[in-house]
Amino acid sequence: MATAIYPGSFDPITNGHIDIVRRARKLFSKLYVAVVANPHKSPLFTVEERVDITKAALAEAGINGLEVISYDGLLIECARDHAANAIVRGLRANSDFEYEFQMALTNRDLASEFESVFFMTAKKYSFLSSSIVKEVSMYGGDVSTFVPSSVEQALRRKLEKKAS
Numbered sequence: 001m002a003t004a005i006y007p008g009s010f011d012p013i014t015n016g017h018i019d020i021v022r023r024a025r026k027l028f029s030k031l032y033v034a035v036v037a038n039p040h041k042s043p044l045f046t047v048e049e050r051v052d053i054t055k056a057a058l059a060e061a062g063i064n065g066l067e068v069i070s071y072d073g074l075l076i077e078c079a080r081d082h083a084a085n086a087i088v089r090g091l092r093a094n095s096d097f098e099y100e101f102q103m104a105l106t107n108r109d110l111a112s113e114f115e116s117v118f119f120m121t122a123k124k125y126s127f128l129s130s131s132i133v134k135e136v137s138m139y140g141g142d143v144s145t146f147v148p149s150s151v152e153q154a155l156r157r158k159l160e161k162k163a164s
Contacts, residue, residue, distance in 0.1 A: 003030040004086040004117065005079050007071075010035050011043040012151045013054045014133055016125030018061050020090040023119055031066040032082050033058070036075070044134055044158060056150040076111040087114055092121045092128075 006024055010017060010033070025031050033054055037047045045053060047070045055068045071078035079087060087107065089100050104116035121128075133146050137155045144152055 002028055002086050003032075003082065003084045004028040004088045005032045005034050005075070005082060005084045006088040007034040007036055007075050007078070009038055009041060009043060009130065010050050010054050011041070011045055011130050012050065012133065012147060012155060013057045014125070014128050014130055014147050014151075015145075016090065016092070016121055016128040018057060018063070018148070019122050019125055020088065020119050021058065021066070022061070022063055024088045024117075025063060025066060027117075028086065028088075030084075031088075032084065033066060033068045034075075034078055035068065035070045037070060037072040045154070049154070049158075053151055053154045056154075057148045060148040060150050074110070076107055076114060079114055080111070085114060087116050088119065089116060090119050090121055092126050 004024060006021060008017065021031070021033060035047055035050045035054060043050065051068055051070050058066070058068065069082070075087065089104075091097055091100060100116075100118065107114055107116060128146055133143050134155070136146070137143050138159060143155065147155070
């Protein structure tokens with residue numbers, strides 16, 4: 001079976017992301033969840049914190065047999081470094097499709113050896129994003145149905161620290 005990389009900001013990881021990981025894990029003999037240090041975003045959590053939070057969330061979800069890594073730069077270079085031949089992406093809505101289609105074509109032009117594999121999100125997560133989770137959490141809302149408890153606790157600690 002193939003090796004795949006599931007890249008993302010994961011700021012923080014959500015139940016929607018975890019659903020994609022669980023499903024991708026069934027198809028690939030080796031799966032890397034790759035936390036990107038995106039210079040175009042202003043993340044709430046540092047890369048190191050996002051790696052730790054992602055590891056804790058996946059462990060809490062009972063998902064093992066994969067590796068959580070971080071990378072900076074081009075995804076295809078990270079894929080090469082880890083001998084991956086597939087890139088996993090999740091799709092929620094048409095807007096995701098347009099962006100992911102552009103990225104898949106760009107990656108294919110840059111490195112034709114990688115295949116992009118798309119997973120449609122589960123219907124119950126079709127609205128869910130890390131941005132929504134952060135916003136609801138910032139205003140004191142309950143995010144327990146959106147993220148594992150370890151993520152909810154990390155959000156609470158981070159937002160309390162920011163407020164003080």
